[in-house]
Amino acid sequence: MPLSPPDAFAEEMAPRILRGERRALARAITLIESGRADHRAQAVALLDRLKDEGRSALRVGLSGTPGVGKSTFIEAFGMMLTGQGLRVAVLAVDPSSARSGGSILGDKTRMERLSRDPNAFIRPSPSQTQLGGVARRTREAVALCEAAGFDLVLIETVGVGQSETVVAEMSDLFLLLMAPAGGDELQGVKRGIMEIADMIVVNKADGALKTTATRTCADYAGALRLLRKRPQDPPGFPKAIMVSAAEETGLQAAWNDMQELAAWRKAQGHWDTRRAAQARYWFEEEVRQGLLARLTGDPAARARLADLGTQVAEGTALPAVAAEEMLHWLGR
Ligand SMILES: Nc1nc2c(ncn2[C@@H]2O[C@H](COP(=O)(O)OP(=O)(O)OP(=O)(O)O)[C@@H](O)[C@H]2O)c(=O)[nH]1
Numbered sequence: 001m002p003l004s005p006p007d008a009f010a011e012e013m014a015p016r017i018l019r020g021e022r023r024a025l026a027r028a029i030t031l032i033e034s035g036r037a038d039h040r041a042q043a044v045a046l047l048d049r050l051k052d053e054g055r056s057a058l059r060v061g062l063s064g065t066p067g068v069g070k071s072t073f074i075e076a077f078g079m080m081l082t083g084q085g086l087r088v089a090v091l092a093v094d095p096s097s098a099r100s101g102g103s104i105l106g107d108k109t110r111m112e113r114l115s116r117d118p119n120a121f122i123r124p125s126p127s128q129t130q131l132g133g134v135a136r137r138t139r140e141a142v143a144l145c146e147a148a149g150f151d152l153v154l155i156e157t158v159g160v161g162q163s164e165t166v167v168a169e170m171s172d173l174f175l176l177l178m179a180p181a182g183g184d185e186l187q188g189v190k191r192g193i194m195e196i197a198d199m200i201v202v203n204k205a206d207g208a209l210k211t212t213a214t215r216t217c218a219d220y221a222g223a224l225r226l227l228r229k230r231p232q233d234p235p236g237f238p239k240a241i242m243v244s245a246a247e248e249t250g251l252q253a254a255w256n257d258m259q260e261l262a263a264w265r266k267a268q269g270h271w272d273t274r275r276a277a278q279a280r281y282w283f284e285e286e287v288r289q290g291l292l293a294r295l296t297g298d299p300a301a302r303a304r305l306a307d308l309g310t311q312v313a314e315g316t317a318l319p320a321v322a323a324e325e326m327l328h329w330l331g332r
């Protein structure tokens with residue numbers, strides 16, 4: 001099928017996205033994830049066409065180590081919200097090494113009820129090699145979900161490595177899902193992750209784990225109090241709470257907390273400031289990735305890099321001078 005020109009495509013697709021047509025949304029996200037230049041042009045035209053519609057969802061990042069209960073939580077929490085008449089989209093950013101191809105199947109079965117709910121939209125992470133690449137596209141998928149009228153966009157990531165930071169850069173609120181654990185394991189939580197969390201949600205507060213969960217929650221609350229106070233936090237935040245995704249307890253309280261935090265940030269102007277800073281971040285990230293692609297994607301650039309590298313290795317050029325020459329060449 002021949003591709004329609006970007007503007008014509010955007011004109012045709014935009015009203016369908018705005019009506020919340022799931023098939024149109026899924027197709028547009030596929031385009032966003034595509035590596036082809038003509039797909040890219042269509043996707044960008046569509047995003048550009050939708051950017052002034054002024055629709056805004058609450059974007060919530062959710063991270064946690066494998067097995068902590070992210071999928072179970074999203075299913076229970078999502079079902080609760082759709083039950084209240086809200087529309088919920090779920091996207092994922094995964095560092096590609098963290099999961100095998102089985103993840104889509106696994107998540108669809110874990111979120112079985114939610115994936116059949118007409119008021120929910122679930123999109124697994126695309127398989128790409130670079131976290132940066134996946135994340136940039138997920139951020140655009142968030143924008144599409146927003147235009148499609150979702151009230152809440154949940155962005156899930158497995159808590160390994162850098163993906164939390166990247167997800168936090170596209171979220172209004174960031175939740176860290178934790179399992180009940182002994183005191184020693186608390187030490188293992190990286191400070192940087194604690195610092196970006198708005199809420200630490202201790203899951204599995206049920207059955208035999210409930211006592212441990214209570215203690216873990218108190219420990220995290222204590223640890224959060226020791227962190228530097230951030231201007232974007234009202235009194236009481238960041239906070240640690242307990243839920244059981246399996247028994248569906250604590251979920252409404254978690255939602256109330258999220259709404260309270262979001263409302264406060266909006267009223268205080270932190271919301272707009274943060275979204276503006278995020279837009280700047282993604283612009284710069286796009287430039288960085290573009291430069292990198294030019295460096296590695298173009299055979300002539302690779303040849304030039306190899307050639308200059310040889311000169312450096314042989315001692316006929318200084319690394320700094322050769323780098324300067326390379327950058328000049330790229331920018332020509
Ligand atoms: N007791 C208890 N078990 C839970 C709860 N939530 C999840 N589990 C169990 O924990 C295991 C992992 O749950 P998942 O929801 O698949 O965890 P996940 O974080 O999505 O894991 P990955 O997708 O592998 O990163 C499953 O066996 C769940 O049944 C809970 O609230 N209480």
Ligand SMILES: [Mg+2]
Nearest residue numbers: 070071107110
């Ligand atoms: Mg999961």
